[in-house]
Amino acid sequence: MKIGIAGLGRLGSRHAQNLRYRVVGVELAAVCSIVPEELAWAREVLGVTKTYDSYDEMLNKADLDAVFLVTSSFEHADQAIKALEKGLHVFTEKPMGVNPEECKRVEDVVSQHAEQVFFIGFVRRFDPSIVYAKKLIDDGAIGEPFLVRTQTVDMDEYADFQVEFVPTSGGIFLDFNVHDIDLTRWLLGSEIRAVYSRGGSYVHKAFGELNDADNTVVLATFDDGKMAVISASRTAFHGHDTHTEITGSKGILKVGITPAKNRVELLDSYGVRQECVRDFYERFQEGFLNEAQDFADCIREGRKPIMTALDGRKATEVGFAMTDSFKQKREVVLS
Numbered sequence: 001m002k003i004g005i006a007g008l009g010r011l012g013s014r015h016a017q018n019l020r021y022r023v024v025g026v027e028l029a030a031v032c033s034i035v036p037e038e039l040a041w042a043r044e045v046l047g048v049t050k051t052y053d054s055y056d057e058m059l060n061k062a063d064l065d066a067v068f069l070v071t072s073s074f075e076h077a078d079q080a081i082k083a084l085e086k087g088l089h090v091f092t093e094k095p096m097g098v099n100p101e102e103c104k105r106v107e108d109v110v111s112q113h114a115e116q117v118f119f120i121g122f123v124r125r126f127d128p129s130i131v132y133a134k135k136l137i138d139d140g141a142i143g144e145p146f147l148v149r150t151q152t153v154d155m156d157e158y159a160d161f162q163v164e165f166v167p168t169s170g171g172i173f174l175d176f177n178v179h180d181i182d183l184t185r186w187l188l189g190s191e192i193r194a195v196y197s198r199g200g201s202y203v204h205k206a207f208g209e210l211n212d213a214d215n216t217v218v219l220a221t222f223d224d225g226k227m228a229v230i231s232a233s234r235t236a237f238h239g240h241d242t243h244t245e246i247t248g249s250k251g252i253l254k255v256g257i258t259p260a261k262n263r264v265e266l267l268d269s270y271g272v273r274q275e276c277v278r279d280f281y282e283r284f285q286e287g288f289l290n291e292a293q294d295f296a297d298c299i300r301e302g303r304k305p306i307m308t309a310l311d312g313r314k315a316t317e318v319g320f321a322m323t324d325s326f327k328q329k330r331e332v333v334l335s
Contacts, residue, residue, distance in 0.1 A: 001296060004030035005068040006055050006079060008038035011093065012070035014281050014288065019068065020046045023292045025300060030062035055079055059086055066117070066299060068292075069093060073175070074168045077102040080118070081109045089117040091295045094178045096120055096312030098170045100320060103313035110309040119295045119305045120312045122182045126294065127287035130183070133246065133253045137187060143250030148184045151231040152176040153241035155278060156203070159214060159234045163206045171212045173197070173322040176232040180244075181318045182311060184230065187246055190222040192318050194333045197326035203235040211327060218322050230322075239276025240283050259283065 003026050005016050012033075020028040030050040031042040039051040052058040055075075059067075059082060066089035069079050077097040083090045097103040110118045124130050137145055154162075154176070162175075169175040185191065199216030201208030214235050220228040233241075243256040261275040261282075277283045298305050317334060325332040 001026045001065050001299060002029035002063060003027065003066045003068055003296075004032065004050075004058050004062050004064045005070060006032040006058065007070035007072075007093075008033040008035070008042060009070070011281065013038070013041070014285075015068055015070050015292065016042065016046060018289050018292050020048070022289055023296055026296050029064060030058050032058040056082070059083065059088075064088055066090065066295075072165075072168055073170060074098050077106050080106055084109050084113045084116060084118065087113075087116070089119075089295075089299050091119045091121065091292070092312075093121040094182075094312075095170065095174055095316050095319070096309065097316055098168075098174065100313065100317045103309075103316045107309040107313050117295065117298045117305065118309055119291075119298065120307050120309075121291060122179060122307050122311070122315075123284050123287040123291055124179050124183050125186060125287075125306060126290035127284055128290075129255050130244065130287075133244075133255050134187060136253060137246065137248070141251060142246065142248030142253055145188055145246050145248040146226045147247040148187055148228040148244065149247075150180045150183055150228065150244040151233070151242060152180055153231075153233040153236045154280070155240060156235045156237055158279075159204050159207075162234060163204070163210070166207065166210045166212045170316075170319065171210075171323055172199075172207075172214075172216055172232050172234070173218070173326070174316065174319040176234075177216075177218070177230050177322065178315045178319050180228075180230045180232075181315045181322075182307070183244065184220065184228040185311070185314060187244075188222060188226045188228070190224045190226050191314070192220045192228070192321075192334060193223050194331055195220045195318065195322050195325050196331040197322045198329075199232075199326060207234070213326065216322075216326065218325070220318070240279050241276070242280065242283055256283070 032052045069092040199213040217231040246253040259276045
């Protein structure tokens with residue numbers, strides 16, 4: 001199975017290494033990047049000979065079965081549609097589109113190509129701990145779940161890097177919380193009906209100048225009355241602190257509350273402590289590999305992924321509603 005990847009940045013390079021060395025039954029046949037140094041890295045380190053600085057050129061010239069899209073968020077929708085219309089299977093990183101209209105366009109094209117696999121990189125659905133938590137919920141271990149508290153928290157050292165991408169990423173709610181949105185819908189089995197967002201630029205004023213924020217919190221209510229508290233932060237100093245807690249009528253599940261690097265505890269002159277994971281890839285590296293393997297397996301076995309284009313559209317719609325609520329300082333009800 002020949003796969004071409006577009007985008008070789010911080011995450012794209014990790015995906016490329018998984019496809020080249022770890023995912024069973026695939027060949028990383030081509031790569032595409034607008035950065036010459038990234039193409040040189042692919043040739044020298046990964047041994048990929050077919051490298052392109054144009055996505056369209058890769059689609060037209062490379063012999064591919066599927067594409068992996070790890071490009072800028074605003075490119076995902078158009079690139080996915082081009083690949084689908086060329087008869088290729090598509091894996092796209094989140095978000096599926098940076099506005100609801102783009103997502104609806106992708107959803108319509110996906111529906112016209114039912115024989116092809118369309119896969120959205122909602123990696124938390126493939127994290128072993130979260131998968132186990134979902135199984136416990138489905139098995140009734142905590143009764144009926146009614147509240148999810150979940151957060152995405154990045155190291156402060158990445159904040160300056162993130163500022164320049166605010167205009168194209170859709171802002172903190174789409175960039176950070178799109179995973180949390182998908183996760184709450186999946187875990188609670190219900191649709192988000194209304195959101196109320198608050199936040200501000202408490203550490204890095206540059207985000208406020210772009211009508212964005214560095215720390216936010218959202219109260220979401222669902223069609224059936226269930227609730228979620230979804231927060232985001234760009235300013236952690238201890239590590240990549242992404243965790244989730246699910247409360248049910250008979251118990252509580254906690255996933256990754258302490259962002260521990262491993263199970264080792266260090267006892268020294270500072271007391272007792274654990275080292276933390278430092279970025280999102282370290283935290284979810286098993287999930288990233290599992291989702292890539294599942295993409296390949298879906299193609300090989302002729303089955304559909306557990307997430308759909310509708311899930312991608314819903315995540316973006318809710319992210320937009322969160323952004324509107326933040327800017328307007330009021331609750332926003334989704335239609």
